[in-house]
Amino acid sequence: xxxxxxxxxxxxxxxxxxxxxxxxxxxxxxxxxxxxxxxxxxxxxxxxxxxxxxxxxxxxxxxxxxxxxxxxxxxxxxxxxxxxxxxxxxxxxxxxxxxxxxxxxxxxxxxxxxxxxxxxxxxxxxxxxxxxxxxxxxxxxxxxxxxxxxxxxxxxxxxxxxxxxxxxxxxxxxxxxxxxxxxxxxxxxxxxxxxxxxxxxxxxxxxxxxxxxxxxxxxxxxxxxxxxxxxxxxxxxxxxxxxxxxxxxxxxxxxxxxxxxxxxxxxxxxxxxxxxxxxxxxxxxxxxxxxxxxx
Amino acid sequence: xxxxxxxxxxxxxxxxxxxxxxxxxxxxxxxxxxxxxxxxxxxxxxxxxxxxxxxxxxxxxxxxxxxxxxxxxxxxxxxxxxxxxxxxxxxxxxxxxxxxxxxxxxxxxxxxxxxxxxxxxxxxxxxxxxxxxxxxxxxxxxxxxxxxxxxxxxxxxxxxxxxxxxxxxxxxxxxxxxxxxxxxxxxxxxxxxxxxxxxxxxxxxxxxxxxxxxxxxxxxxxxxxxxxxxxxxxxxxxxxxxxxxxxxxxxxxxxxxxxxxxxxxxxxxxxxxxxxxxxxxxxxxxxxxxxxxxxxxxxxxxxxxxxxxxxxxxxxxxxxxxxxxxxxxxxxxxxxxxxxxxxxxxxxxxxxxxxxxxxxxxxxxxx
Numbered sequence: 001x002x003x004x005x006x007x008x009x010x011x012x013x014x015x016x017x018x019x020x021x022x023x024x025x026x027x028x029x030x031x032x033x034x035x036x037x038x039x040x041x042x043x044x045x046x047x048x049x050x051x052x053x054x055x056x057x058x059x060x061x062x063x064x065x066x067x068x069x070x071x072x073x074x075x076x077x078x079x080x081x082x083x084x085x086x087x088x089x090x091x092x093x094x095x096x097x098x099x100x101x102x103x104x105x106x107x108x109x110x111x112x113x114x115x116x117x118x119x120x121x122x123x124x125x126x127x128x129x130x131x132x133x134x135x136x137x138x139x140x141x142x143x144x145x146x147x148x149x150x151x152x153x154x155x156x157x158x159x160x161x162x163x164x165x166x167x168x169x170x171x172x173x174x175x176x177x178x179x180x181x182x183x184x185x186x187x188x189x190x191x192x193x194x195x196x197x198x199x200x201x202x203x204x205x206x207x208x209x210x211x212x213x214x215x216x217x218x219x220x221x222x223x224x225x226x227x228x229x230x231x232x233x234x235x236x237x238x239x240x241x242x243x244x245x246x247x248x249x250x251x252x253x254x255x256x257x258x259x260x261x262x263x264x265x266x267x268x269x270x271x272x273x274x275x276x277x278x279x280x281x282x283x284x285x286x287x288x289x290x291x292x293x294x295x
Numbered sequence: 296x297x298x299x300x301x302x303x304x305x306x307x308x309x310x311x312x313x314x315x316x317x318x319x320x321x322x323x324x325x326x327x328x329x330x331x332x333x334x335x336x337x338x339x340x341x342x343x344x345x346x347x348x349x350x351x352x353x354x355x356x357x358x359x360x361x362x363x364x365x366x367x368x369x370x371x372x373x374x375x376x377x378x379x380x381x382x383x384x385x386x387x388x389x390x391x392x393x394x395x396x397x398x399x400x401x402x403x404x405x406x407x408x409x410x411x412x413x414x415x416x417x418x419x420x421x422x423x424x425x426x427x428x429x430x431x432x433x434x435x436x437x438x439x440x441x442x443x444x445x446x447x448x449x450x451x452x453x454x455x456x457x458x459x460x461x462x463x464x465x466x467x468x469x470x471x472x473x474x475x476x477x478x479x480x481x482x483x484x485x486x487x488x489x490x491x492x493x494x495x496x497x498x499x500x501x502x503x504x505x506x507x508x509x510x511x512x513x514x515x516x517x518x519x520x521x522x523x524x525x526x527x528x529x530x531x532x533x534x535x536x537x538x539x540x541x542x543x544x545x546x547x548x549x550x551x552x553x554x555x556x557x558x559x560x561x562x563x564x565x566x567x568x569x570x571x572x573x574x575x576x577x578x579x580x581x582x583x584x585x586x587x588x589x590x591x592x593x594x595x596x597x598x599x600x601x602x603x604x605x606x607x608x609x610x611x612x613x614x615x616x617x618x619x620x621x622x623x624x625x626x627x628x629x630x631x632x633x634x635x636x637x638x639x640x641x642x643x644x645x646x647x648x649x650x651x652x653x654x655x656x657x658x659x660x661x662x
Contacts, residue, residue, distance in 0.1 A: 060539075
């Protein structure tokens with residue numbers, strides 16, 4: 001990371017302030033806050049019904065909060081539809097993947113954002129640049145190390161679960177200008193495919209796009225996340241790092257067995273990387289034991 | 296606060312890469328398909344191959360049944376028979392691609408032909424005006440289906456079953472169940488029935504047949520090369536995914552039903568030319584025949600899969616099957632076989648079931 005400035009100058013890319021969402025009497029979000037900083041993977045964990053899905057859907061435009069504000073680069077935004085969210089540079093990899101199985105890889109990558117051919121064909125006949133889109137799809141897939149799939153004209157349903165996940169991630173990576181959200185990306189996958197998806201998450205982060213990872217799988221979250229946002233009863237109760245807390249601690253906070261005494265201000269702090277630590281000379285809470293390889 | 300004991304990220308990561316590579320190899324190893332699997336994949340990729348092959352076989356068999364079968368004159372007969380159903384089947388194709396179905400297709404087309412004929416013959420509306428009103432009415436009728444489906448969330452089958460009854464009843468009411476003679480109308484109303492000579496084959500073919508082929512070409516282009524076409528496939532394939540991706544699914548559906556209604560109206564105009572009259576009782580079989588053409592053409596009733604070229608082949612297959620069975624005579628030894636006309640309906644029924652079963656099998660393809 002390149003941050004050579006004091007931590008107070010690192011501004012969140014995506015920020016939620018006091019989001020509230022009720023479904024009838026059920027309070028799914030109770031003044032929830034969240035900060036996502038540049039270049040990080042933010043894990044979001046929480047028990048079933050804690051409201052993490054609702055929180056994430058507020059960012060992807062699938063749920064509109066009753067009150068509260070969402071900022072992108074300190075700018076207030078209104079996300080009323082998936083289209084709004086995409087236009088704001090937020091891409092979501094849904095648990096269901098949201099790919100169309102009968103359509104080919106190239107089409108799926110550009111669905112809803114097709115490219116037209118230049119000149120007369122595109123302008124007056126609305127002709128799509130099918131070849132160009134396939135070529136771009138191939139580039140994107142190869143950038144993510146997914147070029148085991150040779151044929152971009154292949155239907156997505158002919159791919160394995162991990163490869164389909166790869167298509168969904170590639171789409172997000174191709175269009176995610178600011179933030180990529182991944183909802184349970186490893187839930188339906190085997191060990192090998194999960195490992196590949198975790199690597200994809202690191203690769204995306206290393207390309208400079210911060211990632212929000214929602215998962216029930218603690219080892220996966222602790223493997224890739226820089227900070228871990230713990231959601232409980234509709235709000236953030238703690239933000240930990242894999243270095244500061246064990247998985248057992250995180251689960252204890254998540255279920256309420258352990259009370260966190262963090263203040264909102266502490267939870268909203270960015271984590272300082274090794275580089276910025278050496279420059280700023282400020283040590284975050286807990287020992288820094290890991291240096292993850294950044295390919 | 297304690298650090299995690301047994302977590303070594305570097306190692307885990309290296310392991311992950313190794314595992315990922317290993318995964319690729321095993322996937323590649325599994326790909327040694329049998330001949331049957333190859334056929335399945337081929338049909339999966341090119342859904343129009345099956346109807347094309349079937350058509351070729353049928354042409355071969357019927358050419359032995361009657362020496363006149365493979366003549367330009369007979370071909371032009373088949374094309375004329377296919378024209379009306381083929382046109383309607385274009386609209387039916389885009390609706391079935393969205394996983395919908397339209398049972399009101401014939402009723403809309405015939406009602407439009409009656410409206411056009413009546414406006415021109417009984418009310419003296421200029422030809423072009425009567426045509427435009429007819430086209431607008433067909434589009435509105437399609438949009439009505441679309442509104443009921445998208446706004447009230449009713450299944451397309453039920454909506455169009457209802458509008459089938461409604462439009463047919465209105466059609467009988469407006470026409471008073473009487474046929475309007477085309478000679479009382481503006482010439483443009485029956486213009487599409489004008490025959491023009493086709494060079495080289497020395498046969499005359501009505502203009503409507505060429506217009507139908509033109510419409511097939513346009514729809515082929517729209518489905519393959521435009522965003523709207525891609526969105527039709529996506530909507531039929533997985534509407535929820537399409538919505539999350541940002542496609543306005545309801546808008547796509549509404550447009551599809553509206554465009555289909557317009558195409559039915561054009562079909563109604565063609566019908567005026569073919570019959571030389573506006574007949575409220577015409578086109579009763581058109582509903583099921585158009586669905587048959589689409590299904591035989593390899594378009595899946597479950598949406599998201601199929602081509603308009605397949606539909607053209609499907610419509611031709613229906614026409615060829617009816618025509619071939621009607622004029623064929625096979626002699627085996629001393630036994631001579633001719634086919635009673637009722638076998639035509641029987642054969643079409645068998646074809647529908649066989650091709651839907653084939654689609655089900657092809658859909659199960661996976662790596």
